[in-house]
Amino acid sequence: VSGRVLRYAIPLAALPVLLLLGYGFRTDPREIPSPLIGKHAAPFTLKTFDGAPISLEALRGSVVVLNFWASWCYPACYEEAPVLTRAWDTYKDRGVVLVGIDIQDKEDAAKKFLAQFKYTFPNAPDPAGRVSVDYGVYGVPETFFIDKAGRVRGKHVGAVTDEILRQRVEALLGERG
């Protein structure tokens, strides 16, 4: 190899590695495909903070957005709370039910959170942690999208945005039940 070629080849050898690392920004290692996608959503019956019972079975036929949160989950849960409130206002009359499940929390702190964001959709604590285990919740917030037939169709890790919610929900609403 001549000296001139080598002069360019030495610095350029680093390029493929740099490109690969650059590619890394386009991926998210935490976005692990959930094995629950396409499967039947695990049924549950919980008591909401208002004392009313809520069961997933009873919501068959509606698109269900299941959101796992906690009052100590700062800042992600606080960031997505206004998004959820907006989504509830938009979709509550269009056959979409938003269900919040509060995990590993203290009751008074959770109630303060609910009051702060004026949540009006059903929210229930998961005192035994069963539901979060059934859904393989790894960290909060996590949001599951369940279709009218009761199957898990999508999962979002981290705070949801208006855009993500709109896309997912519209797609599921467009399907026949």
Next chain:
Amino acid sequence: MIPEIGYAATVAGLVLALYGAVAAAVGAGTGRPALVQSSQRAAIGVWVLVTCCMLLLVYAFLTFDFSIRYVAINTNRGTPFYYRITALWGALEGSIILWTWMLSLYTLIVVVQYRRRQPDFYPWVLAVMLGIAAFFLLIMTIPAPPFERLTPVPPDGRGLNPLLEDTGMITHPVALYLGFTGFTVPFAFALAALITGRIGDEWITITRRWTILAWYFLALGLLIGGWWSYHVLGWGGYWAWDPVENAAFMPWLTGTAFLHSVMIQERRRMLKLWNLTLIILTFSLTVFGTFLTRSGIIGSVHAFTQGSIGQFFLGFLALVLLGSFSLLAWRLPQLKAQGELDSILSRESVFLLNNLFLVAAAFTVFFGTVFPLLSEAVRGTKLSVGAPFFNLVNIPLFLGLLLLMGVGPLIAWRRASADNLRRNFLKPVVAGILAALILRVLGVGNALVLLCMGLVVFVTGTMVLDFYRAVRARRRTARGWLDAAGGLLLQQNRRYGGFVVHLGVLVVALGVAGSQAWSLHTETTIEKGQSASLAGYKVRFEGLEASEESNHSKVTAAFTVTNGRPLGVLHPAKKFYPQEQTPIAGVDYRLGLMEDLYLVLGDYAQDGSHATVKIQINRMVSWLWIGGLVLTLGAALAILPDQRRAV
């Protein structure tokens, strides 16, 4: 007020560092010493400002100033005093401050040490180091500002990651970062050598002790990290080939290669190009490590949060790699070796082989670490590379390195005669083989363990033999054996410091081999008052107790432990932090030279009638920590000023 002062100090530091880097370079390029002196004052200013930033943040932590986002996320009112100080480097932004501070401290030491002694290199070294400091200050200014405000101010903070509430977390990042940033000094000297064209051995001689220091701190950081993993994470292991562990291990491997290959250059005027390449790679790998930890591109237990910081680091990495390799390419014609390899049987070739193995190990670790990314880019499938791959490739390499560790220090330069080989190696080889045979007869069946132990005995044998001969030779002029040995250690501190470091590595190797081959564990549910046994130990469940700590609640179990005689009561626990979903294990253990008894509490009945416990007998893990102490002694000895030159 504090956030504003802190932010102002950061920006002022950035401006000063940028100015200093440019002034030093221009001053050196145009031969104006006044500019270099001005840059020197800028370097001192950078250190003062970064120190201010650090102290301000510590003050904010101590006074629970939750108007600062970083404080609010990493402490709460229950966080104990010491952890409020170490919370400083508990997450991304603060860890960058610590990093920058160390770098500015090293720069200050360079100013103090070399401003008169190295008039040629010094301005360029200053320019490079201030340039790097400027990058880190840029990170502190834009993508990871530690003094970012939080509004509205919360009444209480979120709290430190409970896993970081440990003494290991006080020391591990400090040691690791001292190692990472320490490599900046030899790197800066290497670049200065390339820029000035004085690519002889000078830069190597000047930075020898810096390299040992950085190498040692990196090794210490890795070992403390292992200790933290061992006694905090509750899985009973000390190394998991996690991407971020790998990120710290790679520069250590290339740094080790560099420490050895510079000796050939000093002695034989060979490998100039190779040594420059190695130090550039080592420094780049430290940057790569920070990039990996902070960019969020690879999943890891160590990963900090994501943000634009990754792009900044990648840009910097590109600048470092392309910039320094371009410099290298530009100087290529002057980098021709003056000496050449005379024989395969020579110290040069053994050192070359050592370099080959170390770089191969670094490459496989690198490959395994970025492979998930490669796989996703090329085939679109997500996967993770686990311990089996790393072990498969690295175990043979490390065993080979052990062998070379025995041969290298004693084989003759240039060409080893049959007599040299026989004199130095016959007895140690016999000792190694005998040791392996004895262990085999005693019932050790694992071939890898036998090989490792045999090699360890062989290497120890070569060192003992060499040291014995040297002491005997010296005794003629000294008063006694002790005097002779002490004098030898001090006068040839470089050689024997290296020996002691090797000894430390051998002890660590024994710990790794023993713990991997002989550890046992079982998981069992025990009724209250009943016991379970494993390998001669009896563990009796005495009951549970709940308690409230300042920032978490805790369920503690009591197990009485005996092995023929009473050994006391162990208290593994589960800690419940409000900010964490899953409870944190509080392991309890009884450390021993040959084996540790290690208990992890699993599920339990609320009424305390029964509990599940994982009982582990971890063999020879303590040798890792002892090896770390030996390593410390060796590095300290090697770093002493060279006595021979002083005489």
